[in-house]
Amino acid sequence: MTSIRGERQALLELKGVKKYFDIGGESWFGAKKQLKAVDGIDLRIYAGETLGIVGESGCGKSTLGNLILRLLDPTAGEVLFEGVDLNTLKGEPLRRKRAEFQMVFQDPFSSLNPRMRVSDLIAEPLTTHGTVQRRELKEQVGALLQAVGLDASYASRYPHEFSGGQRQRIGIARALALKPKLIVCDEPVSALDVSIQAQILNLLAKLKQEYKLTYVFIAHGIPAVKHISDHIAVMYLGKVVEIAPTAQLMERTAHPYTESLLAAVPIPDPSLRGAKKTALLEGDLPSAIDPPSGCRFHPRCPYATERCRTEEPQLAELAPGHMAACHYPLEQGGMLHVLA
Secondary structure, rough: OOOOOOOOOOOOEEEEEEEEEEEEEOOOOOEEEEEEEEEEEEEOOOOOEEEEEEOOOOOHHHHHHHHHHOOOOOOOOEEEEEEEEHHOOOHHHHHHHHHEEEEEOOOOOOOOOOOOHHHHHHHHHHHHHHHHHHHHHHHHOOOOOOHHHHHHHHOOHHHHHHOHHHHHHHHHHHHHHHOOOOEEEEEOOOOHHHHHHHHHHHHHHHHHHHHHOOEEEEEOOOHHOOOOEEEEEEOOOOEEEEEEEEHHHHHHHHHOHHHHHHHHOOOOOHHHHHHOOOOOOOOOOOOOOOOOOOOOHHHHOOOHHHHHOOOOOOOOOOOOOEEEEEOOOEHHHEEEOOOO
């Protein structure tokens, strides 16, 4: 079990979560072909913390986000929210529980109905769950807009009248409407300009304190999450390969894949660029339909041995709170590798 912060009860806990998609056709052995998007994830997230989940496109991080919100049913495993397995809930109990977790989407335009005014978009969850009386809706919508840095007068406008950053603020206001305990942010800044990204990240950090929120923050790379996350989990081909407190992950990278993600980050100071000795990641992500044997990263790993090709590594604790699934964890901040 990948544990974050002790043994107290987690707000969110994933136990052996898998999600396989049937894609038609059969394998050589007559079994149905399946895409293994998420393949055995164990995580614990505690109230008030932010877990960043990073990895390349196709690693399964967005699917994992949908499983957390019960937008998809898992093939196996449990998704526990405050100790309750969401997969056992149906109908009204599930609808009531869903008020406690929300999502901020990647594309701030397509996630908002262009035919609805901002006031209706933000009020919709309030009216659906009956948490606010109709006479109070206008005041509540205005307060939510102001909370995300927009003027209350914007409530009468339509989504197309706003910039991308403003639309994302509206999406965040909508997510806040029911005062959730958990918000899954699925690449919420990737479609925005760099300067606007910083504004949205600062806003999310501010709202986390004001509303006592817990975040799962999904992104392609570590730079987008390191300033907002308490812990970072690195996913590769459906599995978590490393997880650690953010500062510790940056200082002492343990998995070669994490090292490659960090090596891809541009260095602003030209005088320091030659000091980066780590090779950039080469090759494409293997197919999740037929993942490699042993360590799934071994076809792209510069340190792979025969053991890596035949034996799958398990997550093991290297330091308090720092776990990696690698037979030969990196040392000295990722610059040396021990082959045993």
